[in-house]
Structure formats: C-alpha cells, structure tokens
Amino acid sequence: MNTLESLWSTLAPDDKGLVAAIITHARDGRVLMLGYMNREALALTLDSGKVTFFSRSKQRLWQKGESSGNVLALESIRVDCDGDALVVAATPAGPTCHTGADSCFYKRLGISGEDLGTIVGEDDGPAPPRHATDPAVELLWSTILARKAGEGMTNAEGKSYVRSLLDKGIAKINAKIREEAEELAVALASESDEQVHKEAADLLFFALVGLAARDLEPAGVSAIVHERHGVSGIDEKASRGS
Template sequence: MTIDFSKGDGLVPAVVQDATTLKVLMLGYMNKEALAATRDSGKVTFFSRSKKRLWTKGETSGNFLAVKDIKVDCDNDTLLIMANPAGPVCHTGSDTCFNEANQGKAPFLDYLAGIIASRRHDSPEESYTSQLFQKGINKIAQKVGEEAVEIVIEAKDNNDDLFKGEAADLLFHFLVLLEAKQITLDEVIAVLQERHQK
C-alpha cells in the first residue's frame, strides 16, 4: 500500500466505515505514525490536529474501533478504514459523528431479532415465541421446515399476498432458529458477503 502523505503536509484523511452496517462513522487524519499504530494495535489511531499527538479512538470512552480492513483511494491520498465500533463513536454519544443511527443491514429485522431474544430469556407464558423456545430446538427446526414447504407451495400459485405471508412466517421462524442457535443474522449475512467476494 503506497500512501502519499505529502499532499496534506504529512496527513491524509481517514474515513471510518462500519464493517458490518457500512455506515460512515467519522473522519479523522493520520500521519505515518498513526497508520503504523493502527496496524500494530488493531485499533484506529489518528493524529490529533488540535492536540498535536497520536490518539486512539476510544482511549477515553472505551469505545474503540477494531480495524477489519484498510483501503487507499485511487489517488493514494485518502484512507478508508473498515472497523467494528465497540459503542457510540461520537463524543456527543451519537452512533456516528454525523448524528446518524448505526443500525444493522435490515433495521426492522434487527429489532425483531431483539424481541425474539427477549422472549427466549423472559418467557412470558402467553407468547408464541416463548412457547417455541420451551419446546426446544427440534420443534423450532421443524417449524422452519414446515414454513419452507408452505412457501414452496404458495410460490406455485399467483396469490402474492399469501406468498408474502408465508415468506414472513418463514423469515420469522428462521430468526427464532438463529436465536436458539445463538447465531446472529449479521453472521449469516457475513457468510453471504464472503461468498459474494469469491
């Protein structure tokens, strides 16, 4: 990786992007030493133009940015840092320095997965989801199989509303199965992303 630090008096802009959600988290500046520290530690480290020193994002708050990948742009004078944040990135407490929520790839699915997780732990008696968890992994897996068959049957007909209903049922029960297996939706999406890159 060749980086041209000469254009910015020894500094290059470093855009930090969430490696999972792809949301832009912040912009900082790096000199050669900051880049080396970032690579060595695995935590995003900038050069502070106001403090005139290196600083690791999260050194005060504990909300470090764990580096997943570093890319350089076509002009070799800007960095793109793919990272996983340990918490809110902005000093104001916002998820990003642009005052945006840093949600997963499918915000409602993330919300629904959270509700499903709470049903697993809280287990209110009247909850269908809690009842599924109480019946165990075999019953949950069976329900996913049943819903998969039902969506195949509906796919052969021309009733889009029924098909969408069965698709929703399948997706819901799949999320329940993921929770039972303690696997997140983002982990499954990461497998798809990895396959896509091959």
C-alpha cells in the first residue's frame, strides 16, 4: 500500500469526501488557516510538497499560493483520533491570509462582559507579519546557529567556516562584510544579474554571521524594517539627526 492509500485509509471523510485540514507554521506551531482536502488534494499535496485544498466555493482543487506565490511547503501531517481532520505543518513562503496577515486567525473576540462575541483586537493587520523572514534566510540562520553551537560540521576534517569566522572575532567578520559589499557594488555596476544575486547572497551571509557573533536575531532587523514601513525614507533619515 502506498503512502497516499495508507494515509487515506485512516481517514473518515464527510459525505462530500472532505476532511478538514488545519495548517500550522512548522517553525512555531501558529495556526495559519483552515481548509479542506479530498483524496485528490491530499495526493497533490504529498506529490508536490505544496499544500493543496479542495475549494468548496469554486468546487475545484486549489493549491495555496497558485496566484499569489505564497505557497505552503509541506513539512508533516498528523491525523486526529476520529480521522476527520488533519493537522498539516507547513513553511509559508509569505503571508497566508488574503488580507496580507501571516495568519487567517488574527481577529480576537471578547469572551466576557460587554465585549462578549465582538472583535476586540487584531494580532496582525493587512501588513505582512512584523517579524517574518524569508524561509531561505531562516534556513541559513538556523545553519549558522548550529555551527556556532558546534553542530553539523560539514568539512571532511570536521571544520566549519562559520565557526572559524566566529573564533576570529568581529574584526575578521567586518573585513569580510566590507569585502563582499565592495564586490556587490562592482557587480551592480557592470556584471550579470546572476552575479549580482550571488554577491548579495554572500553579503547577507556575512551580515548574519555578524548578528550571530553579537548574539542578535534577524527578527530584530525585521522589526526595524516594519517599524519604518510607510514612513518616508527622507523623513526617517532626517529623524536620526547628525
């Protein structure tokens, strides 16, 4: 019995052949959205690695992010005790909600007193999530932290480039940041698009190593970016003073 048949046989779909699929963030467990899957949607999810639903309103298969690009990369699936619901852990490529919020569950309801049943607040608005980072950046960051902790050395001699940079200290990291910044500037002026991307990736890598050296998090950078969002760059720069 293949994976699909084995999994589907444990489920108890409703009379329309659907099971509920609760999507959670693979990194922190936040609930992102609720959808429904039939057998074909589950098959496509397993085959493509991208979460796919059956749209009850459009009566067709629907891959999350098929138009927006904000796909959900499958990480794991769990089945509840009754077999009529799935918990799908996924890594989002962008905001999950169509409003631009990272989760569809951003409205908070009052549960007592005069606020009972009314919307009393929002955890996220239409803007992107405050501390969101690109999945590729998260992967790079987690690798840097692992190397800093002495884990996952990939060199044949058991050595790590990240570890060697951290051991040599801020002066060495700063030298690499300056070097890569200059190489990016040269690429922007006269080299191919591919080379520009490569040099930008190199600069990002050393910037993240610098954060790790200072025991700082990329989330702090994201917070500053979102804090400045909607503010004129000219006004923001002027507010810094001399």
